[in-house]
Amino acid sequence: MRTRANWPAGVLAGAWLLIILVPVYVMLRAAFESRETYADKGPLGLPTEFTLDNFRYAFEQGFGRFLANSVTVAVLTVAVVLILVPPLAFAIVRSDSRTVRQAFKVMLFGLAIPAQVVVIPVMYLIQYIGLYDTLIGIALPTAAFAIPMSTLILTGAMREIRGELYEAMAMDGSGPVRTFFRLVLPLSRGGIATVIVFTALNAWNNYLLPLVLTRSEDVRVATLGLGVFQQQYSLNIPGLMSAILMTVLPMLLIYLFARRALIRGLMGVGGK
Incomplete structure (x- = not known):
């Protein structure tokens, strides 16, 4: 027997996934960008560079x-x-x-x-x-x-x-x-x-x-x-x-x- 798709549940699940992924995207993007680029583009901008200086800086602070x-x-x-x-x-x-x-x-x-x-x-x-x-x-x-x-x-x-x-x-x-x-x-x-x-x-x-x-x-x-x-x-x-x-x-x-x-x-x- 064919089952009918539960579209409301799918929409709600997709919305919940989006709510979770947005902060993760902000964290990943900011972690690999310089302070200047992050300040220009904002937290939700598209990534334009890749740097590991932030991780080096965190280790220098004893992390x-x-x-x-x-x-x-x-x-x-x-x-x-x-x-x-x-x-x-x-x-x-x-x-x-x-x-x-x-x-x-x-x-x-x-x-x-x-x-x-x-x-x-x-x-x-x-x-x-x-x-x-x-x-x-x-x-x-x-x-x-x-x-x-x-x-x-x-x-x-x-x-x-x-x-x-x-x-x-x-x-x-x-x-x-x-x-x-x-x-x-x-x-x-x-x-x-x-x-x-x-x-x-x-x-x-x-x-x-x-x-x-x-x-x-x-x-x-x-x-x-x-x-x-x-x-x-x-x-x-x-x-x-x-x-x-x-x-x-x-x-x-x-x-x-x-x-x-x-x-x-x-x-x-x-x-x-």
Whole structure:
């Protein structure tokens, strides 16, 4: 049977796409143009030149160090989550204990607590353990806030693994540790990829925790560096746009390489 085209939906989708693409075009065009050309043509003009001077200028202002700090925080956060969440999710899925189920529910209560509510107590805790104004001091709270959602995602992926596979591993003489590494982790790639992307995005885009938990320029991340860049050089729009582009590009590349596994994990079929 032939289906009739939904023209209103197509028009609305096209309009929404246009709304999204216009700022992206403004950012890309300004990032590769000089200040003089941008001032003459305006934000919506056609591109007339190509230059990398804006990126060189951003690195001269220390933005390369800010990006390196963001990468370090993101890697540390993902590492902490990957060490803790897969064994935790495996224990939740395979345990029949009522205590484990209740503990899981209590942990998920963390999803209802925004970081803004507890950021001051977190700051005092980080100061008490001597990690204030360090990259580790940013990564640990960021990982803590990512653990509840990551556990929820990964338990959904692990529940898709059929019970017959666990029985086959048990008949083969495999214990819980071997079953975890030989069966569960390989079949949970979709969920793990989702957790990695979700955690990395949260760590990379985090602004509040780095703002409160750091004060020196040496440990400033890209989101804070972008704000300072805008305050100090607000008239240099092309330079600011080049810094924004460098901030957006790493997470975009991660999404492009992991999008298939990410979609599978979000749809709850990571274990198949």
